Amino acid sequence: MDKLAERLRHDAEQIDVTISTELDGRIRASLHGVKPESQTPIRSMSRSSTFWWASSLTGVAIAFALVVVLNLKSPESTPVASNAATIPLVLPTVKWNVRTAVLTSSLEQEFDDLAADLKKAEQVLKEDIDAVF
Amino acid sequence: MSSEAALIDAAKRGSTTAFADLVRAYREGLLRFLLTRTLSYADAEDALQDTLINAYRYLHSYDSRWRFSTWLYRIAINNAAKLRQATTVELSDLSSDESDPLEQCIAASERENLWVTARRLLNDDVYTAMWLRYIEDMSVKDISAVLERSVSWTKVNLLRARRILNAELNRESDTNKSKAYG
Numbered sequence: 001m002d003k004l005a006e007r008l009r010h011d012a013e014q015i016d017v018t019i020s021t022e023l024d025g026r027i028r029a030s031l032h033g034v035k036p037e038s039q040t041p042i043r044s045m046s047r048s049s050t051f052w053w054a055s056s057l058t059g060v061a062i063a064f065a066l067v068v069v070l071n072l073k074s075p076e077s078t079p080v081a082s083n084a085a086t087i088p089l090v091l092p093t094v095k096w097n098v099r100t101a102v103l104t105s106s107l108e109q110e111f112d113d114l115a116a117d118l119k120k121a122e123q124v125l126k127e128d129i130d131a132v133f
Numbered sequence: 134m135s136s137e138a139a140l141i142d143a144a145k146r147g148s149t150t151a152f153a154d155l156v157r158a159y160r161e162g163l164l165r166f167l168l169t170r171t172l173s174y175a176d177a178e179d180a181l182q183d184t185l186i187n188a189y190r191y192l193h194s195y196d197s198r199w200r201f202s203t204w205l206y207r208i209a210i211n212n213a214a215k216l217r218q219a220t221t222v223e224l225s226d227l228s229s230d231e232s233d234p235l236e237q238c239i240a241a242s243e244r245e246n247l248w249v250t251a252r253r254l255l256n257d258d259v260y261t262a263m264w265l266r267y268i269e270d271m272s273v274k275d276i277s278a279v280l281e282r283s284v285s286w287t288k289v290n291l292l293r294a295r296r297i298l299n300a301e302l303n304r305e306s307d308t309n310k311s312k313a314y315g
Contacts, residue, residue, distance in 0.1 A: 037193055
């Protein structure tokens with residue numbers, strides 16, 4: 001075990017906690033009042049077929065009444081904009097501060113170097129992770 | 134069937150005694166962890182009680198492919214977060230405060246407890262990942278399941294946290310050396 005792990009364990013042990021008899025009693029008492037979910041009996045939901053027919057027919061009747069009421073309403077005329085205001089189109093001008101890249105070698109070479117650097121960094125990180133875990 | 138599996142089975146059938154026996158080994162560790170995640174000792178106790186009640190209530194949803202402690206810690210973290218949502222005080226604000234429950238449960242020492250330092254320097258998830266790794270001996274895969282993060286996130290952040298805490302240890306030993314040599 002390394003120094004850090006040892007110290008973390010040691011320091012965690014320094015955190016002094018105890019399950020008091022009062023807490024133990026509280027936990028036990030509340031456990032007795034709880035029923036595991038799967039054990040909760042599912043209430044019987046069986047209803048007579050008349051009930052389902054009655055509710056379905058009521059639903060259909062309400063839908064029909066709604067359609068009738070909506071169709072009885074006179075159609076509203078859609079307001080048409082007469083004098084649409086013309087908005088002047090002003091495009092902001094952007095001042096670009098462009099600098100030319102100073103390349104010490106060809107762009108391809110720069111790119112290859114960058115890729116090699118990234119690969120190297122990735123390798124180092126991977127080695128670090130593998131060494132620890 | 135292992136004794137733990139037998140106890141889980143019995144608890145699933147409604148035995149509170151089996152459940153009490155099952156969680157006995159985890160209670161103290163959970164309370165210690167919750168103490169570092171809540172704002173008072175009473176909150177930590179409440180979070181522990183809620184955790185155990187929820188675990189018992191939803192035991193049927195426990196997947197035996199995972200360690201029981203992994204599942205228990207997932208519930209505990211949720212409960213601690215719920216309790217903290219009710220207040221505006223941040224855990225990191227407590228570090229210098231005398232009312233910090235964690236500080237109160239640590240015997241007086243010349244140096245700062247590394248878990249107090251960790252709480253100051255690491256964010257919640259990374260702190261929890263370190264605790265699960267070094268105190269609960271959880272695998273990286275289990276930690277990522279508890280935190281609902283990817284395995285690579287867990288690995289990278291554990292490594293970063295190690296570097297941060299190692300740097301802190303080195304700083305501490307340098308200070309001690311300079312004190313010793315005057």
